[in-house]
Amino acid sequence: MPSILLISGSPSASSRSAALLNQARARFAGAGLDTHLFTLRDFPAEDLILGRYDSPAFDSLKKHLEAASAVVVATPVYKAAYAGGLKALLDILPQTALRGKTILPLVTGGSPAHQLVIDYALKPVLAALGATDLHQGVYVVDKQVSVGPDGTPQFSDSELAFRVETAFSALAAAALSRQPAHA
Numbered sequence: 236m237p238s239i240l241l242i243s244g245s246p247s248a249s250s251r252s253a254a255l256l257n258q259a260r261a262r263f264a265g266a267g268l269d270t271h272l273f274t275l276r277d278f279p280a281e282d283l284i285l286g287r288y289d290s291p292a293f294d295s296l297k298k299h300l301e302a303a304s305a306v307v308v309a310t311p312v313y314k315a316a317y318a319g320g321l322k323a324l325l326d327i328l329p330q331t332a333l334r335g336k337t338i339l340p341l342v343t344g345g346s347p348a349h350q351l352v353i354d355y356a357l358k359p360v361l362a363a364l365g366a367t368d369l370h371q372g373v374y375v376v377d378k379q380v381s382v383g384p385d386g387t388p389q390f391s392d393s394e395l396a397f398r399v400e401t402a403f404s405a406l407a408a409a410a411l412s413r414q415p416a417h418a
Contacts, residue, residue: 237410238269240303244310244321246275251343251380252309254388259307259341259403261387266407271299275320283323293327300328305337305410308361312344317357325360334365337409339402340372343380350374368409373402 241259245252253274260270273296275283282290300306310317340357344350353372361369379392390396 236267236269237304237413238271238299238302239263239305239307239406239410240299241270241272241307242309242321242324243272243274244308244318244324246318246320248274248276249382249386250311251375251377251382251388252311252341254380254382254386255341255343255375255399256307256309257386258388258399262400262403263407263410266411268407268410271303273299275318275324278324283320283327286323286326288327290327296324297328297332300332300336303336304413305339305406306333307339307341307406308357309341309343310357312342312349312352315349315352317342317352317360322360325364328364330363331365333361334367335413336366337368337370337406337413338366339370339406341375341402342372343375343377345377347374347376370402370406370409373399375399 241256243256263270278292282292310321338361340353342353379395380388380390383389
């Protein structure tokens, strides 16, 4: 069964990025896809900061990434860039870890002024890891979404809700149409 790997670059357990990934998990499960979620909190901070590539703490992430057909990378914007913790995690991955994967970037930020972070900061790093099938991505302004009591996003903007659902549908279709890269 095709699977989708979800990576949260938010250091917070309950964040807008996490809420979007919760919605993605439910959407992908409904499409018959297996999902695996990894957050920054799943790894020892010392291993991330010191770049311990061979730490066994990253073995499960690497195994699930290798088997995944698609990857969703969600991150908040801090100081006009994606989260530094996410960069530390991406640095741990092998150079061609995203080759043959369909990638969907999801970014949340305090204002629309940072929406180009997807194209000018995040996509280049994902491409450096071998990603060639990069979907457009979705940028969410914080005031457009809140986190519901069940941990899912509550959108105040129906156009945004439609864009998020369209992005998830496109990624699910791409994942279902391809076999994992190692198969």
